[in-house]
Amino acid sequence: MKTLENEVYQKLEADILSGKIDKSETLSEIKVCERYGVSRTPAREALLLLEKEGLVLSTGRGIKIVGISDKDIDDIYAIRMRIEGLASRFMAQKGSVSDIKALSEAVALQEFYVSKNDAQKLRELDTTFHEIVYRASGSKILIGTLSTFHKQICVYRERSLVSAERSGKSVAEHKQILQAISSGNGELAEKLTYDHVKNAYEHILKMRKANDREN
Amino acid sequence: MKTLENEVYQKLEADILSGKIDKSETLSEIKVCERYGVSRTPAREALLLLEKEGLVLSTGRGIKIVGISDKDIDDIYAIRMRIEGLASRFMAQKGSVSDIKALSEAVALQEFYVSKNDAQKLRELDTTFHEIVYRASGSKILIGTLSTFHKQICVYRERSLVSAERSGKSVAEHKQILQAISSGNGELAEKLTYDHVKNAYEHILKMRKANDREN
DNA sequence: TATGTATACATTGTATACAATAAAAGGCGG
DNA sequence: CCGCCTTTTATTGTATACAATGTATACATA
Helix, strand or coil: HHHHHHHHHHHHHHHHHCCCCCCCCCCCCCHHHHHHHHHCHHHHHHHHHHHHCCEECCCCCCEEEEECCHHHHHHHEEEEHHHHHHHHHHHHHCHHHHHHHHHHHHHHHHHHHHHHHHHHHHHHHHHHHHHHHHHHHHHHHHHHHHHHCCCCCHHHHHHHCHHHHHHHHHHHHHHHHHHHHHHHCHHHHHHHHHHHHHHHHHHHHHHHHHHHCCC | CCCHCCHHHHHHHHHHHCCCCCCCEEEEEEHHHHHHHCCCHHHHHHHHHHHHHHCCEECCCCCCEEECCCHHHHHHHHHHHHHHHHHHHHHHHCCCHHHHHHHHHHHHHHHHHHCCCHHHHCCCCCCHHHHHHHHHHHHHEEECCCCEEEEHHHHHHCCCCCHHHHHHHHHHHHHHHHHHHCCHHHHHHCCCCCHHHHHHHHHHHHHHHHHHCCC
């Protein structure tokens, strides 16, 4: 089923997560058809997947956009703090040489772009780093769970901008995690990843507060 | 979209998880149509959801049944050990009086059926107990994640039978968790839930070993 | 005015026809 | 006999017609 690569699904999801479609709006299958120029079947399938993901809610009379709230972000981070390290641990225990090489290259690139202060590239590489760890964990369950979360917070992060200060620290943390993984120290890799996610979350909280003061 | 209540989806999922459909079998949309007496549209939607869940894999030439492996069970328990307690913690912090009442009734019933040695009812009530905690956690993200896991291990548990010994202990653990929750002690509720999941997992490992010796 | 009921309408659910695709089979020249 | 190209065939992807559903509205009646 290529439908998981369903273009409508991906576009609509991105549009919801990025706020391009306002949450006050009420969708319908037909509206989705018109918006993306397809017939009802692919539109329906996109909506079905989004509903399973909890991003929309079908009420029988139109489709409500639910999206991801600040509370959801809090919850996702609470969960990630507890399980993201599991992926690092698994990778440390069973990761292949090529996996570790790929991760080490990602970190090297990150260090380069930190020096260049290229926020865009750094965001991309952050995704790359975590995605490599997920895949290399060898756990279908973790990959599914963490990838979904990552997708959902990714767009949020773009909105909350990324400070140069946090970027630098984040990369330094990645480097530590990489070292723990490549030396096969699963215990340490898990602990360091917990710290990493926690720091990222605390940074988000700080930014949120700053934003609140603005408004 | 009532399609999340899609009968084909639920039946096919149950048939895959219970092993009623063998993993060696290769499905196709048409086969699903014939099996459940529906047209391609609902069959497709069922397969789509199952693929997102990772239970089947579309190869372009037929649909492979992936199901849940022992390794997946291991991973799910590793994750549950780390986050199931989060739901208990949230419920302890924010659960309504009626939630706590419902949970306390579930535990009372469990104690009754332990004395009656009714394994069937005990399995049902175990599901009830955990589902109440999930909902009362007030976290859409946790509900989605944990419910999916619970569904996936539920059928597995049925196959591995439930020993009377473990049932009794499990209910005792539930009672402790309930007490922590109703006294608002989130910290303790999380810790006790960790222990509970860990004990359940260790029991599964023991049963698995016993099974292996048989074969 | 309040309430019950019929009806119209918007929306979703299902079936099916047709198009696109990609793997397997078969044939042809080397 | 082997490799390449064509043809076939199984399967999925998309569009659309029609059925079912449920909600709002208007109207009749108490």
